[in-house]
Amino acid sequence: MKAGNLSTYVGTTFILFIFWLLITWSLHYHQLIAGLLCSVLVVIFCKDILIYPNERFKIRPITFVKFAVYFANLFVEIIQANIQVAKIVLSRKMPISPTLIEFKTNLKDDLSRVILANSITLTPGTLTVDLEGDVYLVHGLTRANAVDVVDWHMAIKLLDIEEGK
Amino acid sequence: MILEIISLIILIFGIFFFMVGVVGLLRFPDVYTRLHATTKCDTLGVWLILFSIMLYQGFSGPSIKIGLMIIFIWLSNPTAAHAIAKAAYSVDIPMIKGTVFADQAKEESSSW
Numbered sequence: 001m002k003a004g005n006l007s008t009y010v011g012t013t014f015i016l017f018i019f020w021l022l023i024t025w026s027l028h029y030h031q032l033i034a035g036l037l038c039s040v041l042v043v044i045f046c047k048d049i050l051i052y053p054n055e056r057f058k059i060r061p062i063t064f065v066k067f068a069v070y071f072a073n074l075f076v077e078i079i080q081a082n083i084q085v086a087k088i089v090l091s092r093k094m095p096i097s098p099t100l101i102e103f104k105t106n107l108k109d110d111l112s113r114v115i116l117a118n119s120i121t122l123t124p125g126t127l128t129v130d131l132e133g134d135v136y137l138v139h140g141l142t143r144a145n146a147v148d149v150v151d152w153h154m155a156i157k158l159l160d161i162e163e164g165k
Numbered sequence: 166m167i168l169e170i171i172s173l174i175i176l177i178f179g180i181f182f183f184m185v186g187v188v189g190l191l192r193f194p195d196v197y198t199r200l201h202a203t204t205k206c207d208t209l210g211v212w213l214i215l216f217s218i219m220l221y222q223g224f225s226g227p228s229i230k231i232g233l234m235i236i237f238i239w240l241s242n243p244t245a246a247h248a249i250a251k252a253a254y255s256v257d258i259p260m261i262k263g264t265v266f267a268d269q270a271k272e273e274s275s276s277w
Binding site: 019022023025078079081082085086089090094096097098099100101102117118119121122123124125127128129130137139141143146147 | 197
């Protein structure tokens with residue numbers, strides 16, 4: 001067992017325990033013991049698929065701040081795009097022009113690539129069909145949607161987070 | 166009282182986005198475009214409905230659980246949408262006529 005792995009075990013147990021506290025919403029010692037036991041057992045059973053230090057971002061305050069900004073931005077994007085898609089759905093002529101587009105990303109980590117893929121899918125009008133290595137295949141509801149995703153400003157933000165690690 | 170009215174308005178907006186999702190499911194022509202309508206309008210629809218319940222509840226245990234539900238739905242929704250899209254793409258479910266494949270390199274020269 002390496003030293004880095006120990007911090008992952010303890011950290012994951014801690015997160016699971018916090019989650020347990022939020023779900024049960026009580027501080028009775030029965031709950032605490034059961035929760036701690038469950039958290040430890042889950043970590044033991046899932047130790048092959050935990051997120052170890054070499055595949056995650058360094059945990060630093062600035063990273064949290066940047067992620068908070070990222071998700072706030074993503075939220076605004078989702079609302080805007082949702083209204084746009086709602087307009088397309090409800091308009092009489094339904095002006096869609098489905099487009100597939102393939103593009104390469106500069107992101108290095110698997111984790112940040114997955115975050116970008118999920119952000120693309122969460123944003124209405126674009127849908128990640130495939131992600132192979134650093135090549136994304138994106139389906140856009142309209143041509144403009146698909147083209148915009150190639151140099152999306154969210155990807156630049158994610159690159160910034162990745163470089164700061 | 167004010168809070169109840171606000172949460173009711175938000176609830177109505179949430180239902181509106183769900184309705185848009187259903188209308189899109191019925192109107193759009195193929196798998197991929199239908200996925201756009203259903204999975205996307207749902208994210209905002211679910212958020213608005215659960216958020217209105219959170220407002221109605223006030224700050225308490227249940228409302229925190231609802232907040233966690235929002236987070237998990239937002240994590241799993243894109244994954245599910247991606248799984249459906251990838252499955253449809255890998256078994257070559259045909260796209261609607263007029264779907265174009267835009268190549269980034271040919272972007273300037275193309276005349277679509």
